[in-house]
Amino acid sequence: xxxxxxxxxxxxxxxxxxxxxxxxxxxxxxxxxxxxxxxxxxxxxxxxxxxxxxxxxxxxxxxxxxxxxxxxxxxxxxxxxxxxxxxxxxxxxxxxxxxxxxxxxxxxxxxxxxxxxxxxxxxxxxxxxxxxxxxxxxxxxxxxxxxxxxxxxxxxxxxxxxxxxxxxxxxxxxxxxxxxxxxxxxxxxxxxxxxxxxxxxxxxxxxxxxxxxxxxxxxxxxxxxxxxxxxxxxxxxxxxxxxxxxxxxxxxxxxxxxxxxxxxxxxxxxxxxxxxxxxxxxxxxxxxxxxxxxxxxxxxxxxxxxxxxxxxxxxxxxxxxxxxxxxxxxxxxxxxxxxxxxxxxxxxxxxxxxxxxxxxxxxxxxxxxxxxxxxxxxxxxxxxxxxxxxxxxxxxxxxxxxxxxxxxxxxxxxxxxxxxxxxxxxxxxxxxxxxxxxxxxxxxxxxxxxxxxxxxxxxxxxxxxxxxxxxxxxxxxxxxxxxxxxxxxxxxxxxxxxxxxxxxxxxxxxxxxxxxxxxxxxxxxxxx
Numbered sequence: 001x002x003x004x005x006x007x008x009x010x011x012x013x014x015x016x017x018x019x020x021x022x023x024x025x026x027x028x029x030x031x032x033x034x035x036x037x038x039x040x041x042x043x044x045x046x047x048x049x050x051x052x053x054x055x056x057x058x059x060x061x062x063x064x065x066x067x068x069x070x071x072x073x074x075x076x077x078x079x080x081x082x083x084x085x086x087x088x089x090x091x092x093x094x095x096x097x098x099x100x101x102x103x104x105x106x107x108x109x110x111x112x113x114x115x116x117x118x119x120x121x122x123x124x125x126x127x128x129x130x131x132x133x134x135x136x137x138x139x140x141x142x143x144x145x146x147x148x149x150x151x152x153x154x155x156x157x158x159x160x161x162x163x164x165x166x167x168x169x170x171x172x173x174x175x176x177x178x179x180x181x182x183x184x185x186x187x188x189x190x191x192x193x194x195x196x197x198x199x200x201x202x203x204x205x206x207x208x209x210x211x212x213x214x215x216x217x218x219x220x221x222x223x224x225x226x227x228x229x230x231x232x233x234x235x236x237x238x239x240x241x242x243x244x245x246x247x248x249x250x251x252x253x254x255x256x257x258x259x260x261x262x263x264x265x266x267x268x269x270x271x272x273x274x275x276x277x278x279x280x281x282x283x284x285x286x287x288x289x290x291x292x293x294x295x296x297x298x299x300x301x302x303x304x305x306x307x308x309x310x311x312x313x314x315x316x317x318x319x320x321x322x323x324x325x326x327x328x329x330x331x332x333x334x335x336x337x338x339x340x341x342x343x344x345x346x347x348x349x350x351x352x353x354x355x356x357x358x359x360x361x362x363x364x365x366x367x368x369x370x371x372x373x374x375x376x377x378x379x380x381x382x383x384x385x386x387x388x389x390x391x392x393x394x395x396x397x398x399x400x401x402x403x404x405x406x407x408x409x410x411x412x413x414x415x416x417x418x419x420x421x422x423x424x425x426x427x428x429x430x431x432x433x434x435x436x437x438x439x440x441x442x443x444x445x446x447x448x449x450x451x452x453x454x455x456x457x458x459x460x461x462x463x464x465x466x467x468x469x470x471x472x473x474x475x476x477x478x479x480x481x482x483x484x485x486x487x488x489x490x491x492x493x494x495x496x497x498x499x500x501x502x503x504x505x506x507x508x509x510x511x512x513x514x515x516x517x518x519x520x521x522x523x524x525x526x527x528x
Contacts, residue, residue, distance in 0.1 A: 040443025
């Protein structure tokens with residue numbers, strides 16, 4: 001008998017119950033482990049080798065969505081953000097039946113279904129189903145990359161099949177993004193509208209030459225502008241004529257009170273010439289008398305005659321000195337001359353303004369007549385011009401569409417699509433499956449797990465007491481000691497197979513409890 005410590009009911013280790021359970025059911029545990037490992041080895045050895053080819057496709061907005069619309073293409077900004085819907089759409093295209101048909105049978109599109117038998121269609125469906133079964137299309141997390149993988153029994157077959165899928169996918173991208181025949185359609189439409197535009201332009205040119213019009217709207221605006229200008233000038237001319245007429249009447253009224261001439265110089269002139277002659281004559285007569293007195297007596301007739309002449313000359317000199325001559329000068333009155341000149345000038349100006357008035361009236365009548373003719377030609381000209389405008393817009397639209405389609409064709413030829421091949425189909429000579437080392441490792445872990453699981457269920461369904469700890473948990477009294485079981489005391493094949501056992505005794509005051517412990521011990525011994 002061995003005395004146990006007080007803390008015998010406490011667990012020494014968390015793994016100890018599991019280890020004890022595995023030890024008690026070691027045969028079951030070994031059978032589970034060996035069975036799973038053998039199954040793994042058989043699977044690894046008997047499974048045919050599978051080779052895998054992989055490729056990666058990058059989804060991007062390199063070109064944007066090409067739309068065939070009747071409206072003019074606008075230069076809208078291209079979005080650079082790749083949405084989840086775009087990536088999912090590309091994945092669905094890769095998984096589509098149309099691509100699988102072409103990959104399985106490259107001549108599938110060229111053959112009508114009616115020409116194939118039921119066996120051929122069934123074989124084709126089976127091949128498509130097999131292809132889809134071995135095809136894997138997944139999105140790489142947190143990226144715009146689609147990972148595509150295909151598994152086959154031969155590495156070359158896997159790589160070639162994935163290459164056909166890639167070619168079919170790129171062709172499908174070109175077909176979806178740019179329908180075939182678009183450039184040809186837009187080219188034919190552009191040529192047709194070009195011919196119609198040339199005919200309409202010729203009709204418009206003939207009409208303009210016939211009506212002498214360059215541009216109806218410009219001509220009408222020019223006539224309206226000229227007519228308004230002529231009317232403004234006519235009103236200005238009428239005002240000028242009225243002003244000149246009033247000024248002319250006032251000038252004529254003022255001219256009646258103005259003298260044509262006026263005295264400008266008045267001079268008093270003495271008779272200087274006569275006085276000078278008479279003084280000279282008087283001096284001569286006195287000189288002559290002096291000469292005569294030298295020859296004759298004062299009483300002589302000649303001397304007296306000279307004296308008489310001197311007296312007469314003095315009298316005439318006195319009269320000449322008293323005589324005065326007045327000189328009066330006159331000239332044209334400048335006021336009269338200025339008023340008269342202004343009247344003549346105003347009369348000429350009024351005649352000129354009157355002539356201008358008549359000419360403006362004639363021009364206004366002519367402009368109104370031309371404007372009426374232009375307005376009558378508005379309907380025909382507008383119809384022709386509108387037809388030319390519509391044809392020109394359509395021609396430019398189809399020309400732009402044609403150029404865009406040609407550019408799209410060139411981009412398709414250069415493989416400039418919204419998807420790019422990040423990784424071409426790989427060629428691997430190492431089998432994808434089976435993987436002996438990996439299978440063995442995972443098989444070992446699986447075997448241990450399944451064997452442990454079986455032991456756990458076996459321990460859960462056990463109704464016996466295997467350890468003193470379990471006995472201490474079941475009893476109300478403390479466990480005092482354990483007695484080792486002597487295996488030599490057992491006789492029989494079943495008892496000798498027991499490796500070890502221990503007898504636990506709990507000292508109790510009542511006999512019925514002792515009997516109960518004996519029965520429990522007997523059951524445990526039998527189970528062992």
